[in-house]
Amino acid sequence: MTIASDNAQQGASHFYRAMRDFLESMDDTIPGKFEITKEGIVHDMMSPVKPHELTVLHLRKRLEKVMPEELVAHTGEPDVEAAAEGIMRHPDVMVIAMADMEGDGAFDPHTLIAAIEVVSRSNPDNDWVSKMRDYPLLGIPVYVIFDPRTGEGAVLTDIHATPDGPRYATRKDFVYGEDVTIADWTISTGNLPRYGDGGEVRSGN
Numbered sequence: 001m002t003i004a005s006d007n008a009q010q011g012a013s014h015f016y017r018a019m020r021d022f023l024e025s026m027d028d029t030i031p032g033k034f035e036i037t038k039e040g041i042v043h044d045m046m047s048p049v050k051p052h053e054l055t056v057l058h059l060r061k062r063l064e065k066v067m068p069e070e071l072v073a074h075t076g077e078p079d080v081e082a083a084a085e086g087i088m089r090h091p092d093v094m095v096i097a098m099a100d101m102e103g104d105g106a107f108d109p110h111t112l113i114a115a116i117e118v119v120s121r122s123n124p125d126n127d128w129v130s131k132m133r134d135y136p137l138l139g140i141p142v143y144v145i146f147d148p149r150t151g152e153g154a155v156l157t158d159i160h161a162t163p164d165g166p167r168y169a170t171r172k173d174f175v176y177g178e179d180v181t182i183a184d185w186t187i188s189t190g191n192l193p194r195y196g197d198g199g200e201v202r203s204g205n
Contacts, residue, residue, distance in 0.1 A: 114143070148195045
């Protein structure tokens with residue numbers, strides 16, 4: 001049994017490395033955002049639109065106003081990677097200590113205080129379904145979703161064991177205009193942009 005388990009683990013590791021090497025070989029030649037999950041490569045083909053990027057900017061600035069100086073709401077590279085789990089993700093906003101950003105390679109997901117996603121209009125299930133499964137598996141204690149399609153969101157916390165693996169036990173929904181608490185810090189969700197019918201920016205509540 002142990003040998004079979006080891007072989008399965010090695011097979012999964014080789015499969016993950018093959019996907020990782022493929023993404024690196026593309027060297028930004030294909031537009032969009034790439035991530036790796038248990039099911040394979042996730043490709044969000046759409047370039048980020050203004051409401052998405054503006055929401056990310058608002059969230060970063062609002063969080064950094066209330067957090068201690070040694071913490072940041074990081075919105076750039078690198079990815080968050082757990083090779084042993086076969087998962088590589090890139091949250092829109094990562095709440096992390098500056099000290100944990102030092103060194104080379106991907107971020108260790110266990111160093112993240114929170115992961116924040118702004119839902120993509122082209123692939124909402126990636127944020128509402130797949131990442132809701134992957135982030136507790138990676139041990140990220142707080143996962144927050146902002147959805148410019150509906151002007152709503154959710155804060156997920158309290159990782160617990162289930163027959164299907166680790167899951168968030170607590171979900172607090174909110175609507176734009178309400179204050180939302182992310183880990184130890186509360187920010188406003190007022191005036192966050194929404195997706196318009198033609199891609200234009202619409203103000204939230």
